[in-house]
Amino acid sequence: MKNVIFCTLIIMLFGCEKNENKNPNKHSVLKTEAVKQTKVEAESKVSKIIEDCIFDQATQTDDFLKGIKELEGYTWDDEAKTAEIILNDHWFLSITRGGCDSFSMSMDFLYDRALNFDENKEMIFNQIIWGTNLLNNEFNSDLIKETIVEGKITITKEEDFIYVHFMNPEIYELYNFKFSSINEVTNFNISYHID
Numbered sequence: 001m002k003n004v005i006f007c008t009l010i011i012m013l014f015g016c017e018k019n020e021n022k023n024p025n026k027h028s029v030l031k032t033e034a035v036k037q038t039k040v041e042a043e044s045k046v047s048k049i050i051e052d053c054i055f056d057q058a059t060q061t062d063d064f065l066k067g068i069k070e071l072e073g074y075t076w077d078d079e080a081k082t083a084e085i086i087l088n089d090h091w092f093l094s095i096t097r098g099g100c101d102s103f104s105m106s107m108d109f110l111y112d113r114a115l116n117f118d119e120n121k122e123m124i125f126n127q128i129i130w131g132t133n134l135l136n137n138e139f140n141s142d143l144i145k146e147t148i149v150e151g152k153i154t155i156t157k158e159e160d161f162i163y164v165h166f167m168n169p170e171i172y173e174l175y176n177f178k179f180s181s182i183n184e185v186t187n188f189n190i191s192y193h194i195d
Helices: 001-012 024-049 117-132 141-151
Strands: 076-077 081-086 093-098 103-111 153-159 161-166 175-182 184-194
Touching: 093 175, 103 117, 117 175, 117 184, 141 161
Parallel strands: none
Antiparallel strands: 076 081, 081 093, 093 103, 103 184, 153 161, 161 175, 175 184
């Protein structure tokens, strides 16, 4: 709306001259100034939004993924703060890192076949151990692995979802694990959130 009012004011103040020979560059100069002013206003709004965030949006980049050979070829969506990578013909991985008022880190595995949690528990946990180990700077992979290997977990089944709780007091309240296998597609993730 502000842009429409701004453009209308420019037209009202300077008009549209039919004889452009008087000052051929006048309109292009005005247009350039209007564009500059609009950009300044937009940048100011973005800065205001970022200033209102608890967590620094500028640090939420894909730098934490660079140099990890196993994740080469990922695509990064800067708006969603998410990396996506096809691991092989059947496995897909999505990694999200970011937030404004609430910061989260999650690793989502998608498998294009149905898996039974009880029958494939070892393979599922091995994927979690593998992924968190790759991102050891983001996840407490040593404690996650130790907790899984020692069997210090509880499992809660609710309708279509299975939740795993890590019974290590150092990570119990921080990490979440959720599993589902619906319509021949399996999804499981590990995540944490900081408010």
